Amino acid sequence: MNPLKQLVAKHKQGQPIGMYSACTGNELTIEACLERAKKAKSYVLIEATANQVNQYGGYTGMTPQDYRDYVLQLAAKVNFPADKIILGGDHLGPLTFSHLPAEDAMAEAEELIRQFVAAGFTKIHIDTSMRLGGDDPNVKLDPKLIAERGARLALAAEAAFAELKAENPDAPLPVYVVGSEVPIPGGSQEEDDQVQVTTVADFQETVTLFNDAFINLGLADAWERVIAVVVQPGVEFGNESIHPYSREAAAELCQALKAYPNLVFEGHSTDYQTPDCLRQMVEDGIVFLKVGPALTFALREGLFALSMIEKELLQHTGKPLSNFIEVLEEAMLQEPKHWEKHYHGDETKKRLARKYSFSDRCRYYLPQEAVTQAVDLLFANLEAVEIPLSMLSQYMPIQYTKVRRGELANQPRELVKDRIINCIDEYLSATGILSFE
Numbered sequence: 001m002n003p004l005k006q007l008v009a010k011h012k013q014g015q016p017i018g019m020y021s022a023c024t025g026n027e028l029t030i031e032a033c034l035e036r037a038k039k040a041k042s043y044v045l046i047e048a049t050a051n052q053v054n055q056y057g058g059y060t061g062m063t064p065q066d067y068r069d070y071v072l073q074l075a076a077k078v079n080f081p082a083d084k085i086i087l088g089g090d091h092l093g094p095l096t097f098s099h100l101p102a103e104d105a106m107a108e109a110e111e112l113i114r115q116f117v118a119a120g121f122t123k124i125h126i127d128t129s130m131r132l133g134g135d136d137p138n139v140k141l142d143p144k145l146i147a148e149r150g151a152r153l154a155l156a157a158e159a160a161f162a163e164l165k166a167e168n169p170d171a172p173l174p175v176y177v178v179g180s181e182v183p184i185p186g187g188s189q190e191e192d193d194q195v196q197v198t199t200v201a202d203f204q205e206t207v208t209l210f211n212d213a214f215i216n217l218g219l220a221d222a223w224e225r226v227i228a229v230v231v232q233p234g235v236e237f238g239n240e241s242i243h244p245y246s247r248e249a250a251a252e253l254c255q256a257l258k259a260y261p262n263l264v265f266e267g268h269s270t271d272y273q274t275p276d277c278l279r280q281m282v283e284d285g286i287v288f289l290k291v292g293p294a295l296t297f298a299l300r301e302g303l304f305a306l307s308m309i310e311k312e313l314l315q316h317t318g319k320p321l322s323n324f325i326e327v328l329e330e331a332m333l334q335e336p337k338h339w340e341k342h343y344h345g346d347e348t349k350k351r352l353a354r355k356y357s358f359s360d361r362c363r364y365y366l367p368q369e370a371v372t373q374a375v376d377l378l379f380a381n382l383e384a385v386e387i388p389l390s391m392l393s394q395y396m397p398i399q400y401t402k403v404r405r406g407e408l409a410n411q412p413r414e415l416v417k418d419r420i421i422n423c424i425d426e427y428l429s430a431t432g433i434l435s436f437e
Helices: 003-012 027-040 064-077 102-118 143-167 200-216 251-257 275-283 293-314 324-334 347-356 369-383 389-395 397-404 412-431
Strands: 019-023 044-049 085-092 123-126 175-178 226-231 264-267 286-291
Touching: 003 226, 003 264, 003 286, 019 027, 019 085, 019 412, 027 044, 027 064, 027 293, 027 412, 044 064, 044 123, 064 085, 064 102, 085 102, 102 123, 102 143, 123 143, 143 175, 143 200, 200 226, 200 251, 226 286, 251 264, 275 286, 275 412, 286 293, 286 412, 293 324, 293 369, 293 389, 293 412, 324 347, 324 369, 369 412, 389 397, 397 412
Parallel strands: 019 044, 019 286, 044 085, 085 123, 123 175, 175 226, 226 264, 264 286
Antiparallel strands: none
């Protein structure tokens, strides 16, 4: 049985356990996830979105097969067992192709989902909630049409799995997640917006319509592998604000979930929630917790800290400095498309947002050559010296404590990954550990 179905079954039996999902394409972040899972002897769930990874490469330049190979290479590097990695596809559907006529967009979406399943992704989030070319922009998209389009993609996924199974009889069956949270995913809330919890009626309608659509296409078996529905439980974040989980506000929605013995909720944009809020979410049935920007936000914090240490140690030595902070800023200014629609206000406010926003648009620039070269030089410079413990205490106090205890090497790459692990540990404390032992 797919370990995620086992997880859902255990939760339904009364065990307050869940799983975090790392939505990222960043090398250091994935390594941190793998290394933390290795230490815990647990499964790890890593997901790619349709914007990041698709048949045309996405903004990472990777197809689903490329992304799978990339994650497996990193797993081999840190000696993590490949069969304990669960790969997920997030928001798979016509989102990237929504400007096309509806039929063309759906054909592209079918190819997208086919490639994800063929590459061995086993957690498939189907999202057909967006309008396509030809859909009336002045009318709310018909929920029945959303479900019918979703079932069509499930049919394509099942066909792709049948082909995979013929080649690899041991290939695990995929499980599905349906629905899409409201409002827009990814932490794009304006600071003053109110987050509306999904209504019970909307949740129930989603389940009924998707069930009917699956059955109408002969997908009864696939429907049995639908494990979760994406809802908005009332969590979101903006550039400077965080909307914390309110158990009271989500109580009616979470109560309604109890009528569905095989379904749990998936929460998106759970970044920056406190461990207590995350724990309450899991207890209330929000079993799958998506996190992405918070992980690379922690990475950015770690890199900034090391850059400051580098300047303190080496600025008068004549040795070339990485100037990581400045290089990242210059990259963002030269190509503003990834942040200009998200950061507003005067120049000072936008400058601070580029560095410190919770939305973490910095992550789109980390793969750029100039930025990666700066990171490499930063690591090389600090590997060539001994970082004073007193300075580590100033800039990375949690890592300082671990170094003092002998739990962490005082090396730049390890220090940065451990800053990411600080975030991962908050999720593990809330979800428990899905052990493979």
